[in-house]
Amino acid sequence: MSTAALHPAVERVTARIAERSRPTRTGYLARMDAARAQGPYRYKLSCGNLAHAFAASGEDKPTLRGGRSGNIGIVTAYNDMLSAHQPLEQYPTLIRMAARNAGGSAQVAGGVPAMCDGVTQGRDGMELSLFSRDVIAMATAVSLSHDAFDAVLCLGVCDKIVPGLLIGALSFGHLPVIFVPAGPMPSGISNKQKAEVRQRYALGQATQDELMDAEAASYHSPGTCTFYGTANSNQMLMEVMGLHLPGTAFVPPNTPLRDALTVAAAEQALRITALGDAYRPLAHTIDEKAIVNAMVGLAATGGSTNHTLHLVAVARAAGIVIDWNDLDELSKATPLLARVYPNGSADVNHFEAAGGMGFVISQLLNAGLLHEDILCVHGGGMRQQAQQPYLDDLTLRWRDPPAQSRDADIVRPIEAPFDSEGGLRCLQGNLGRAVVKISAVAPQYRRHEAPARIFESQDALLAAFKAGKLEGDFIAVVRGQGPRANGMPELHKLTPTLAALQDRGQRVALLTDGRMSGASGKVLAAIHVTPEAADGGALAKLREGDTIRIDAEAGAMDALVDAAEWNAREAALPDLSGNQFGTGRELLGMMRGSVGSAEHGACSLFGNDA
Template identity: 60%
Template sequence: MALNPTVARVTDRIAERSRDSRQSYLDRMRAAAEAGPARAHLTCGNQAHAYAAMGEDKAALAGGRAPNIGIVTAYNDMLSAHQPFERYPDIIRAAAREAGATAQVAGGVPAMCDGVTQGQTGMELSLFSRDVIAMSAAVALSHNTFDSALFLGVCDKIVPGLIMAAASFSHLPAVFVPAGPMTSGLPNDEKAKVRQQFATGEVGRDKLMEAEMASYHGPGTCTFYGTANTNQMLMEFMGLHLPGASFVTPNTPLRDALTTAGTKRAAEITALGNAFTPVGEVLDERAFVNGIVGLMATGGSTNLVLHLPAMARAAGIRLALEDFADLSEVTPLLAKVYPNGLADVNHFHAAGGLGFMIGELLGAGLLHPDTRTVAGDGMELYTQEPKLRDGALVWEPGTGISQNEKILRPAATPFQPTGGLKQLKGSLGHGVMKVSAVAPERHVIEAPARVFHDQDSVKAAFKAGEFTEDTVVIVRFQGPGANGMPELHGLTPTLAVLQDRGLKVALVTDGRMSGASGKVPAAIHVTPEAVSGGPIAKVRDGDRVRVDATAGTLDVLEPDFDQRTAVVADLAANGHGLGRDLFETFRKAAGPATDGACAIL
């Protein structure tokens, strides 16, 4: 199948836009690779420090002829998705020895849980934790004793931060090793119903807690299709996982076998062998386009519209919102996974999962088939499924037929002909909307504005019964420069209740929504942000606002709007408490959301 002309055009546009920065990046990568294995340049004293505690691996490390794999881990046992990583270093070291290699935990990176910090002060550190993770991983690899790296991470900011670090060590091969989703618990739609009942006072906190604990109940990633599982999809579409690795549940024989295989592959693709695959060559324009197509086809998290530009910049590639918008227009929505549908990721995986979807998109000419991956050359490898046969890991052809077309459909009969995200532009600025979970009749909302400077004020107005008519809720001063751009996921139940009462409601914000944002139309990541004097800082209560995901527009319909002076808010309270004072430098340095809201690139 010939490559779709829009996919080809967008890829060429990205390459042209990135020509100078990408060439400079590749030149640096090649210079580092040509310098040879890092340990050859270390003194005996340097090496003795690095190997002192390595026991039976000391001789192999000192000999310098065996590949040495650096493990960068985001393990902690507060995150259910990362708790399984506690066992991984032992599995990896054993697998490395079998492959004639060695492995060392190079370092750990912080990993916070957005589910714990939703609606809390700590959420204001969440986005910038991505940049801290990138820097922490760079510190881990800076010892310069590694021939390749394994990155252990799953959740929201962790994978993007690890990608940024991997890209900065472009000459090293990098294999990403997931932990997998938890087994299915309370269905996500039932959990959401209880949340809405709690918001209206129909049930008490005891019932809410019971529902939440039944939903989030064991090791592994949360099972809805939020940012964490979108990350895992991306790693497969971009060729950084082994095929079929994303959605195998934790602590199972197949999961352990995939971790072992990932280790052995990391040893095979170093510069010491014949299959050298530096990550800088995997992370090219085609890989990022494939990732964006995967995002659209699955109806993935809006957070990746922030993270992908930051990840790409680390590899010398410049993405723009127009790239997302154009690819969305030609990518069919093939999956319905909560919040876009009732199924969870385990149901999606059982229906055929990423292997089926990648095969469909390749067949439709919507993916670059010839990308380099950690598994080898070509995306066709990612249509295969891992299986255990007599205790041995093998890859077999995946299903060519969806096992449940209520969850996963062929490209010829998609849920909708275009992707899950829409770019919005107008007098209010530049933003995005996740439309895959929003009913078509709610893609256009025109109503008076109610303006707030934090989400708690919205909840207070709701409890006071102030929302009695169609409303566009404006929540501003929530951008990266104002308070670190926290997710406003806590507004989802409140606004959903208003919508269920028959009101037409929409959210407009320079902040973020959760990867699990649902059925309420939300124009998010609005730039320029309010703290920079963006148009969103000029909106007043009662202004007529039009949010139009069909036309891709975002406007205030008041004749004097352009002539107004932007409001200035007192943000002094954002600078202190729970570590926020340590992040002042990040808030001052953060770029716009359209460039990834990054403070370090």
């Protein structure tokens, strides 16, 4: 099927981004072209340099010593505490074998840290989480700094890890880069059951043992957590930006098909190096069109709010400048095609069975909502990216995605979407700017006007709840949670409590300069507020009892305070003395001091917003 004419909003936003980014993008591409022009670095290493590089390479020594065949650098986020990353343990062995059989070689260039937000939620360690993305980016660059590689395979899955790997790899954008995930764990208990137990526990109606049983039945084996949070949104983005082999995202770990895709990724990486005639460098795969595809994919699937930060930072690493207005405009033009928890009851395994990314990509292409002509790593365009892998006996093949949804409760065609608009919305008013995951919130809850209840931490809100002090309708303001204040931790621990209040008939909402995670739930939550309170943003001017209006449909959030009084108020800056030390936080002070705002990606690597 031929692709429809490009949607006017996609065409308009792409052109605007290209014009805005012209100076920075031109400079970035010039640096990458200069790096390529110097030729494969390994061939210019001195004998001593090269001997160090292959000293431990066993049977690959002759290949590496000859210096004229492709060498893959593997950057891995393996550890065996993260269920999503535990399957990556054996990937280097498989990749080395595949590279060897293809006449090349592969080496583990380095490892990057990989922390789990599911473990650190509500703990001090969560204040390291967002900054771990920047640490991962730097570790990726260090891994590739030996000038010994012709292509890169990035092994990673979860929240900050894939964006960090991509940001770091873009510094070596003259090399081809393919991302190789692990796939989701089998479905456990339903997300609805898990959420119900969490809410009952928050209300004191379930024991800790019941809660532990439910959590252990949900997170129960190797593989990615199956809800559609940031980790699985990462995999969606890699598909629509062309950085995966087609259909790689949601194939289960430790299966023959998953192993075949990993082997194929190694073989393809060797085909697209600068040594041959099919060169596909990362710098040209990630362009303005690929970034627009990512924003459309995020909107169409109701993906993680965390990517309103990560995509901005990734784009900046490629010399591309985007903002929340771009995302908002694309989201308004993009129908919501998927309902996957927390936007529905299904998990990603159900989503894949219903048609998965192949069906979604083909539907978006048919509506002109994706750029087809991006430089995908597999050698084709986005139409080929929609194909789905399978094994014909032992041979890896691809076939066209289903023409019809296999379950219209999970994924729908472009003509009959769940909503005419996508999952994310930008809010703006006298309180600043914020984002909201509108797809997770029922229409009757998308507008709320109520008095402010002010809290300086999520623990303070939970303490008020336990003390029976959260009565009536209100908007909970949790401030001092931005990137410069304390690293912008996720406040996901609030979800069961706020959901329980809403279920018992109270009208509640959340307003915060912190994050709410890829599992942003059914309660209206205006998050990532910028400027943040620690920067003297408007949240710091709010007082207990001020009336606030959040209107996600209209894209507005305001304190309904007399203008003269509002303008005269001084910001009450948060007390940050309690989060400077412990759990390694003292080591990240330099990042808190240099980090940009949420709308600029909350990134410490590119200087401040100015």
